[in-house]
Amino acid sequence: MSERLEDIAVAMVANGRGLLAADESTATIKKRFDGIGLESTETSRRDYREMLLRADDAMRDYISGVILYEETLFQNAADGTSLVDIIRKADSIPGIKVDAGAKPMAHFPNETITEGLDGLAARLAKYHEAGARFAKWRGVIAISNALPSRGAIRANAHALARYAALCQEAKIVPIVEPEVLMDGAPGDHSIERSEEVTEWTLRTVFEELGELRVKLEGMILKPSMVIDGKKARKASVDEVAERTIKILKRTVPAAVPGIAFLSGGQSTEEATAHLSAMNAAHDLPWKLTFSYGRALQQEALNAWGGKAENVAAGQRAFTHRAKMCSLAAKGSWTKDFERAA
Numbered sequence: 001m002s003e004r005l006e007d008i009a010v011a012m013v014a015n016g017r018g019l020l021a022a023d024e025s026t027a028t029i030k031k032r033f034d035g036i037g038l039e040s041t042e043t044s045r046r047d048y049r050e051m052l053l054r055a056d057d058a059m060r061d062y063i064s065g066v067i068l069y070e071e072t073l074f075q076n077a078a079d080g081t082s083l084v085d086i087i088r089k090a091d092s093i094p095g096i097k098v099d100a101g102a103k104p105m106a107h108f109p110n111e112t113i114t115e116g117l118d119g120l121a122a123r124l125a126k127y128h129e130a131g132a133r134f135a136k137w138r139g140v141i142a143i144s145n146a147l148p149s150r151g152a153i154r155a156n157a158h159a160l161a162r163y164a165a166l167c168q169e170a171k172i173v174p175i176v177e178p179e180v181l182m183d184g185a186p187g188d189h190s191i192e193r194s195e196e197v198t199e200w201t202l203r204t205v206f207e208e209l210g211e212l213r214v215k216l217e218g219m220i221l222k223p224s225m226v227i228d229g230k231k232a233r234k235a236s237v238d239e240v241a242e243r244t245i246k247i248l249k250r251t252v253p254a255a256v257p258g259i260a261f262l263s264g265g266q267s268t269e270e271a272t273a274h275l276s277a278m279n280a281a282h283d284l285p286w287k288l289t290f291s292y293g294r295a296l297q298q299e300a301l302n303a304w305g306g307k308a309e310n311v312a313a314g315q316r317a318f319t320h321r322a323k324m325c326s327l328a329a330k331g332s333w334t335k336d337f338e339r340a341a
């Protein structure tokens with residue numbers, strides 16, 4: 001496969017395939033495993049992720065790349081094959097989460113700044129060597145009537161741009177992820193407020209990317225959708241799609257090859273329906289696909305339940321959900337496909 005940034009970025013969003021975000025930190029995967037009563041150990045994390053990556057049909061047909069946590073990038077399957085090789089054999093691309101998490105931001109109560117820039121150039125060289133061809137950094141933007149502040153948006157956008165420039169020097173495609181929280185506190189914001197904050201955030205992010213000479217052809221944007229807060233959900237699927245497309249057109253240059261949304265706590269079906277509506281109704285300058293964590297994994301995690309005898313059931317659930325998301329990336333998902341399964 002080509003090693004040019006532009007070609008990798010295009011491959012990440014081509015043919016109705018999208019990204020599997022399997023980069024939960026050790027603390028987050030513990031929360032997910034708590035939900036099925038499973039202890040999180042290096043082995044149980046390996047078994048779970050190996051199950052997903054060995055779902056051959058799902059990987060080959062629907063998953064263009066997998067965002068890994070550092071532990072997984074260097075981990076071997078039960079039979080000794082590296083997990084990276086399993087991904088590559090499915091003609092999918094290994095990627096890596098490189099940020100060190102969103103931390104409380106000094107002087108900005110209830111807002112965060114994402115850490116991880118110090119030493120990043122050296123880590124990226126190591127990740128490239130291990131096979132990673134793209135990376136992810138998540139900036140988190142709080143939202144309420146009073147938040148976010150200009151200072152927090154600016155600082156997070158600047159960090160995203162510094163990260164993206166370092167990635168490109170290391171021949172790694174940066175996924176630039178500014179997430180406006182849907183399910184953070186207080187979570188009762190309207191869709192109008194979401195639209196305003198998301199537009200402001202994306203505008204600032206692209207200003208910073210330009211300032212730091214990030215090559216737009218060699219990156220992927222991973223935004224949240226314009227959507228009302230989890231405690232105020234009223235907007236229809238079409239309204240979410242319309243408002244999201246409107247602000248993306250205003251802020252994301254056509255040179256960016258693709259936009260891969262996060263699911264952010266939407267139900268699996270909501271996340272699928274929204275993506276499909278955006279793709280069905282519009283002629284767009286970029287590919288629109290998924291980079292879902294929870295919305296791709298929740299059903300598989302439940303079907304597996306941490307039991308070896310349920311691996312096939314977990315893989316079936318994952319394959320179904322990946323197929324639904326892929327239909328959505330082509331704008332051709334309908335509820336009937338869910339019922340047919």
Ligand code: 13P
Binds near residue numbers: 262
């Ligand atoms: P969710 O789709 O569960 O929001 O996760 C995607 C992700 O990578 C968040 O950083």
